[in-house]
Amino acid sequence: xxxxxxxxxxxxxxxxxxxxxxxxxxxxxxxxxxxxxxxxxxxxxxxxxxxxxxxxxxxxxxxxxxxxxxxxxxxxxxxxxxxxxxxxxxxxxxxxxxxxxxxxxxxxxxxxxxxxxxxxxxxxxxxxxxxxxxxxxxxxxxxxxxxxxxxxxxxxxxxxxxxxxxxxxxxxxxxxxxxxxxxxxxxxxxxxxxxxxxxxxxxxxxxxxxxxxxxxxxxxxxxxxxxxxxxxxxxxxxxxxxxxxxxxxxxxxxxxxxxxxxxxxxxxxxxxxxxxxxxxxxxxxxxxxxxxxxxxxxxxxxxxxxxxxxxxxxxxxxxxx
Amino acid sequence: xxxxxxxxxxxxxxxxxxxxxxxxxxxxxxxxxxxxxxxxxxxxxxxxxxxxxxxxxxxxxxxxxxxxxxxxxxxxxxxxxxxxxxxxxxxxxxxxxxxxxxxxxxxxxxxxxxxxxxxxxxxxxxxxxxxxxxxxxxxxxxxxxxxxxxxxxxxxxxxxxxxxxxxxxxxxxxxxxxxxxxxxxxxxxxxxxxxxxxxxxxxxxxxxxxxxxxxxxxxxxxxxxxxxxxxxxxxxxxxxxxxxxxxxxxxxxxxxxxxxxxxxxxxxxxxxxxxxxxxxxxxxxxxxxxxxxxxxxxxxxxxxxxxxxxxxxxxxxxxxx
Numbered sequence: 001x002x003x004x005x006x007x008x009x010x011x012x013x014x015x016x017x018x019x020x021x022x023x024x025x026x027x028x029x030x031x032x033x034x035x036x037x038x039x040x041x042x043x044x045x046x047x048x049x050x051x052x053x054x055x056x057x058x059x060x061x062x063x064x065x066x067x068x069x070x071x072x073x074x075x076x077x078x079x080x081x082x083x084x085x086x087x088x089x090x091x092x093x094x095x096x097x098x099x100x101x102x103x104x105x106x107x108x109x110x111x112x113x114x115x116x117x118x119x120x121x122x123x124x125x126x127x128x129x130x131x132x133x134x135x136x137x138x139x140x141x142x143x144x145x146x147x148x149x150x151x152x153x154x155x156x157x158x159x160x161x162x163x164x165x166x167x168x169x170x171x172x173x174x175x176x177x178x179x180x181x182x183x184x185x186x187x188x189x190x191x192x193x194x195x196x197x198x199x200x201x202x203x204x205x206x207x208x209x210x211x212x213x214x215x216x217x218x219x220x221x222x223x224x225x226x227x228x229x230x231x232x233x234x235x236x237x238x239x240x241x242x243x244x245x246x247x248x249x250x251x252x253x254x255x256x257x258x259x260x261x262x263x264x265x266x267x268x269x270x271x272x273x274x275x276x277x278x279x280x281x282x283x284x285x286x287x288x289x290x291x292x293x294x295x296x297x298x299x300x301x302x303x304x305x306x307x308x309x310x311x312x313x314x315x316x317x318x319x320x321x
Numbered sequence: 322x323x324x325x326x327x328x329x330x331x332x333x334x335x336x337x338x339x340x341x342x343x344x345x346x347x348x349x350x351x352x353x354x355x356x357x358x359x360x361x362x363x364x365x366x367x368x369x370x371x372x373x374x375x376x377x378x379x380x381x382x383x384x385x386x387x388x389x390x391x392x393x394x395x396x397x398x399x400x401x402x403x404x405x406x407x408x409x410x411x412x413x414x415x416x417x418x419x420x421x422x423x424x425x426x427x428x429x430x431x432x433x434x435x436x437x438x439x440x441x442x443x444x445x446x447x448x449x450x451x452x453x454x455x456x457x458x459x460x461x462x463x464x465x466x467x468x469x470x471x472x473x474x475x476x477x478x479x480x481x482x483x484x485x486x487x488x489x490x491x492x493x494x495x496x497x498x499x500x501x502x503x504x505x506x507x508x509x510x511x512x513x514x515x516x517x518x519x520x521x522x523x524x525x526x527x528x529x530x531x532x533x534x535x536x537x538x539x540x541x542x543x544x545x546x547x548x549x550x551x552x553x554x555x556x557x558x559x560x561x562x563x564x565x566x567x568x569x570x571x572x573x574x575x576x577x578x579x580x581x582x583x584x585x586x587x588x589x590x591x592x593x594x595x596x597x598x599x600x601x602x603x604x605x606x607x608x609x610x611x612x613x614x615x616x617x618x619x620x621x622x623x624x625x626x627x628x629x630x631x632x633x634x635x636x637x638x639x640x641x642x
Binding site for chain 2: 021022025026027028029030031032033035036037038039040041042043045047048049070071072074075077081083084085087117118119120122123124125126128130132133134135137143145146147212213228
């Protein structure tokens with residue numbers, strides 16, 4: 001599988017969407033992203049972030065795009081163009097496999113009007129996708145950073161948590177999917193996350209002080225937001241909205257459902273620090289729920305509370321390898 | 322080696338340079354790149370593009386930046402910010418190794434006033450660097466694309482060729498460095514290429530019709546430029562400037578020096594299509610030589626000529642795996 005095959009295949013499917021003047025095939029893409037642009041890069045690599053035994057290549061392609069879209073969402077931006085860095089396994093990876101991978105990548109790009117504007121393809125020992133997403137900030141909209149929270153801000157999440165972590169447990173065989181009614185939905189939450197782009201723009205535009213996407217677990221990501229803002233945080237386990245089916249999986253594997261929801265990774269909901277008076281007005285602009293789950297305070301570090309008292313957990317979330 | 326180590330290490334060294342409003346550490350970087358920005362992504366992976374046995378980690382880091390700078394140069398742009406996607410070997414890669422790699426990356430970034438504005442670090446079976454370079458087009462300057470050449474344009478190169486290919490032969494033991502006077506210079510050409518940024522801007526600004534960087538060999542890259550322009554091309558082997566020492570290495574391995582210079586990869590000089598009347602005016606603006614080595618013509622395909630007659634070569638250049 002040479003670069004020429006890769007580029008030819010991408011070219012055949014890559015539409016030119018708004019923001020791209022010169023797309024794939026030249027030395028660099030030429031983009032018109034407005035006054036302030038956004039750029040992020042996330043890698044998915046076989047054996048660390050996914051296994052081909054449990055996840056289809058199309059889903060892997062979609063997810064590599066989705067996790068980067070989520071980072072644009074977490075800044076309040078609009079995705080415009082992306083560069084795809086592909087490492088294709090030297091063995092055991094045919095033209096059909098490549099086509100399935102591209103179908104996922106291009107499908108996710110098309111769904112969000114993102115141009116595949118370039119990239120690189122090489123061979124290597126395992127499948128790896130390094131996606132760079134480029135976006136724009138709407139004119140007049142401040143970026144939603146991690147560092148702007150103030151003491152007293154409420155920590156709010158844009159949807160229920162724990163589904164992706166429970167789905168991974170089902171995929172990995174830690175619990176039996178046949179005994180969980182919502183198994184398919186949970187597995188989809190892990191395999192096919194959706195970036196909260198509408199939510200991110202509303203949070204940035206209507207007064208959230210800070211925000212990020214929950215990739216490694218609510219508690220861990222909340223601790224990052226707090227640290228970047230020079231503050232501490234409290235998470236109220238009782239307040240966390242728990243996705244359907246998570247309780248069953250948590251019981252099967254012997255963990256508390258609220259802890260699973262608080263520390264499981266890859267939900268890709270947004271976590272925002274919002275002054276109390278702005279929560280209801282922002283919630284009215286969102287297509288989905290906005291739930292307060294904690295608050296910022298002076299000091300440092302993060303505490304999880306249950307029934308009003310601090311509880312300790314083995315880990316705050318997923319530390320990326 | 323966790324992401325936290327990686328980010329902390331990059332943060333400790335990453336300067337905030339012009340064009341970056343929010344750099345590393347948030348969900349995405351916020352950049353101000355002007356009306357039209359440039360974006361490219363190139364991967365270097367162990368076993369395909371380099372071997373740690375022959376190349377220092379600092380040099381590998383520098384080169385991963387340089388090959389991307391070269392793509393910005395080839396569009397006539399100014400590099401501004403980059404995202405670094407690192408895959409760190411699971412075994413046999415310590416904190417000292419990571420520091421050496423970063424020293425190379427950050428050194429190359431600093432030398433060109435490029436901000437390391439983000440990225441991702443993961444573990445994997447082999448070392449891999451996926452660098453995204455973001456740049457700006459100077460106001461009023463058209464991008465130097467591959468597709469703008471016209472029949473009669475001269476194909477010109479910004480410096481002597483063949484050094485990087487000869488250097489790789491020395492590194493790989495195909496020829497004995499102790500018997501080549503310029504061995505160190507040739508190896509450096511392979512290990513530490515320099516992007517022709519000044520040359521690229523002058524070519525774009527002062528009337529070149531098309532251009533690209535010679536990454537895979539003059540003949541192969543010329544054929545790409547010609548194809549993108551809907552034309553054919555002739556390369557005159559007798560006209561190619563051959564880097565010092567290439568003749569000795571070519572003799573040692575039993576190939577023609579002019580063929581090695583015409584088909585060897587990774588010189589990262591620029592190849593431009595220039596109307597004959599513009600060659601001298603552009604050459605006066607360049608700090609280095611500008612040498613006509615062929616011309617564009619109607620039709621398709623590429624011919625190599627020696628002594629005015631077509632010659633055939635086994636391969637036009639390096640087809641990337």
